[in-house]
Amino acid sequence: MNITFSKSKLTIAGVLCGCLAALLAAFGNPANMAICIACFIRDTAGAMGFHSAAPVQYARPEIVGLILGAFIISVVTKEYRSTAGSSPMIRFLLGMIIMIGALAFLGCPLRMVIRMSAGDLNAYVALIGFIAGVGTGVLALKNGFSLGRAQSTHAASGGVISLLAVSILVISLCTSLMKVSEAGPGSKHAPWLLALAAGLVFGALAQRSRMCFAGSIRDVFLMGNIDLLLVIVGLFVSMLVFNLATGRFNAGFDVPGVIAHSQHLWNILGMYTVGFAAVLAGGCPLRQLILAGQGSCDSAVTVLGMFVGAALCHNFGLAASGTAKNEAGELVMGGLSTNGRVAVVICIILLFVIGFTQKRDKA
């Protein structure tokens, strides 16, 4: 069934994804992370020892489920295609840049929408940057930007990322090799089977609906098409209802404990980076996972870039800190370190170089 031709079905797909996110939050995931792609790739990198930030280490079954869900549904619907060769190393770099931007804001575009649904006003500020970033990416596209053509490759190649995802799950369940946070966001998680199942269904729905946070705004800019935006609106509405109904809605800027900061400029620039990079990469972090699952080796390389970028952020102190209360009960403002600020500026410069120098070959 092709749901992309029906606005109502696309909206329902978004609502269902929002319900899955709410379910995960209700069963133990950090409330306004729920199913944040950047946070969960970062947590998984931490679990494997690629960084040593103790509060954010846990092999998230949701990431495994998203990749596998997209893989399975694409095989069933005959949409699985193993492809590769569209500027893989530039895509790797874009993956790293996406993660540096996301961890400056503290979340991917999916988490930005989830934070908005919980009343976090910082996320509304960041949305300005995200829209501007997508807009800049659209300008690059109109100027002829392209990362070139992907080619068909051996069918097994596109399945490697799914195999790696399953391996992570098996190792985390059957051995004690993976690190697990004892406190902090990494210690908060839904039961693994529920997390995996929710990830699988979310991945399948995202694959069928073509859910993409960057694409939703890009299509409005490029064609005035709101189809993908409807999926996001559906997700936002169901998470908003959940947050209001369970007393999790808390409108404000400096709310302690929600893993967010109120440095407006860096929230804007962080999400500007993510929006710009995501348009150049052909999709947001969620979309990259889905495309990787359905056989795109180029998107798999972008995911690996995000994975390495996440580790780098914590090893080099590039990730922002959230506003929190200290042991004395005083409010300690979170924000982005000098290292993080320098990294975001470098990323933006790199994006302009990539976006306005990589041109489509004349047909």
Next chain:
Amino acid sequence: MKQVDARGLSCPEPIMLTAEALKTTQGPVKVLVSEPVQKTNVEKFAKSKGKKVTSAEKDDFFELTIE
């Protein structure tokens, strides 16, 4: 017939190239894409412009005719 070879290109390049071709020619346009998602996207776009689309699956790509 004007032909757009969008095989292997990422979103939204196939649609952008199709839109460009439809702007610059009055006659039918043939669009080649590799992936089902691109096929659906181009079909949706063409239909939104009031065009008729027919498609055929070739060895490892789709051939769409927009008129």
